[in-house]
Amino acid sequence: MADEIILLDLWSSPFAMRVRIALAEKGIDYESKEEDLSNKSPLLLKMNPVHKQIPVLIHKGKPVCESLIIVQYIDEVWKDKSPLLPSHPYDRAIARFWADFVDKKIYNTGKLVWGATGEVQEAAKKELIGCFKILEGELGDKPYFGGERFGFTDVALIPFYSWFYALETCANFSIIAECPKLVAWAKRCMERESVSKSLPDQYKMYCFLMELKKKFEGK
Numbered sequence: 456m457a458d459e460i461i462l463l464d465l466w467s468s469p470f471a472m473r474v475r476i477a478l479a480e481k482g483i484d485y486e487s488k489e490e491d492l493s494n495k496s497p498l499l500l501k502m503n504p505v506h507k508q509i510p511v512l513i514h515k516g517k518p519v520c521e522s523l524i525i526v527q528y529i530d531e532v533w534k535d536k537s538p539l540l541p542s543h544p545y546d547r548a549i550a551r552f553w554a555d556f557v558d559k560k561i562y563n564t565g566k567l568v569w570g571a572t573g574e575v576q577e578a579a580k581k582e583l584i585g586c587f588k589i590l591e592g593e594l595g596d597k598p599y600f601g602g603e604r605f606g607f608t609d610v611a612l613i614p615f616y617s618w619f620y621a622l623e624t625c626a627n628f629s630i631i632a633e634c635p636k637l638v639a640w641a642k643r644c645m646e647r648e649s650v651s652k653s654l655p656d657q658y659k660m661y662c663f664l665m666e667l668k669k670k671f672e673g674k
């Protein structure tokens with residue numbers, strides 16, 4: 456099986472983390488090829504000629520691009536183990552809605568919280584806390600977004616837990632003070648091996664993001 460599944464990967468990418476989590480949930484063996492985005496491989500350019508971005512899942516020689524699409528593909532192909540999307544169409548729509556919310560709000564706003572300074576950073580921090588509170592409201596008292604089982608929205612959001620230390624340190628706030636239930640949810644997710652082995656250490660991520668920030672500032 457391993458020779459049939461390749462992931463064009465990058466340790467620090469929250470989008471690649473989603474795919475690593477989904478593959479681990481399903482117990483699928485695969486080959487991870489770490490990309491250097493400053494020198495993209497010919498394979499990446501061939502497999503994702505439109506966006507030229509990781510992650511790309513190559514299954515039996517054919518590429519699937521865009522992390523949420525890849526996670527849904529994995530869930531459909533390996534449907535017998537650990538379903539990620541719920542079975543009812545309405546529940547599936549809700550899970551996709553929240554995953555889309557994460558894509559539209561958390562990545563770009565979070566990037567400004569660790570990557571910007573001054574008023575831009577302050578505004579982004581307020582917006583991000585607002586988004587986290589909305590997500591916390593949706594979570595309510597459930598263990599996971601979809602209810603009792605770890606699922607699609609959890610996979611979409613949990614990679615950003617690896618940013619928490621960087622967000623808090625750069626913008627001087629406490630996520631646990633603002634959103635205790637969201638942090639409890641993140642810790643619950645981290646108890647799963649699929650998640651803990653797919654997310655890097657938060658301090659390692661902080662150091663990486665600060666290097667990236669220096670590069671942005673130098674431009």
Ligand SMILES: N[C@@H](CCC(=O)N[C@@H](CS)C(=O)NCC(=O)O)C(=O)O
Nearest residue numbers: 468470492507508509510521522523
């Ligand atoms: N919407 C894409 C986003 C993927 C993405 O932004 N990948 C970044 C790494 S985190 C990338 O490959 N950047 C290289 C580039 O844009 O040239 C997904 O969900 O897969």
